[in-house]
Amino acid sequence: MSASPFDAAQLHVFETALGERRLELTVEFQRLADTFDGVQSSRSDGSADGAHDAEASSLRTEWSRMSGFQGEAVEELASIDRALQRIVDGKYGLCVRGGERIPDGRLEIKPAADLCIACAEKAAARRR
Numbered sequence: 001m002s003a004s005p006f007d008a009a010q011l012h013v014f015e016t017a018l019g020e021r022r023l024e025l026t027v028e029f030q031r032l033a034d035t036f037d038g039v040q041s042s043r044s045d046g047s048a049d050g051a052h053d054a055e056a057s058s059l060r061t062e063w064s065r066m067s068g069f070q071g072e073a074v075e076e077l078a079s080i081d082r083a084l085q086r087i088v089d090g091k092y093g094l095c096v097r098g099g100e101r102i103p104d105g106r107l108e109i110k111p112a113a114d115l116c117i118a119c120a121e122k123a124a125a126r127r128r
């Protein structure tokens with residue numbers, strides 16, 4: 001028996017949404033990694049004089065955007081994987097903290113959500 005408030009058909013919809021988001025993130029991640037590789041290799045075959053300062057600064061910008069996205073993407077991928085695991089465990093749609101039911105509307109916007117609104121607000125308040 002599963003404790004999840006959703007039936008198999010509903011779970012399948014969420015599972016599909018999670019899978020699509022996961023793919024999207026993976027593709028974007030790869031695209032950024034390729035872009036960064038390109039920036040790096042085009043730089044290594046140039047001469048290392050002062051004319052490359054602008055390029056170096058754009059490399060730094062690119063790198064910080066890349067690592068910022070990387071951190072977020074890694075976090076989101078992990079939360080998607082946890083959500084997929086909760087589907088397997090039959091706990092999808094329940095708050096991981098208090099076990100309350102997470103509202104459908106919240107899951108539709110954010111299928112990887114693992115906290116009910118009250119717990120999410122408490123968690124956000126602590127981070128401030």
Ligand SMILES: [Zn+2]
Nearest residue numbers: 095098116119
């Ligand atoms: Zn909760």
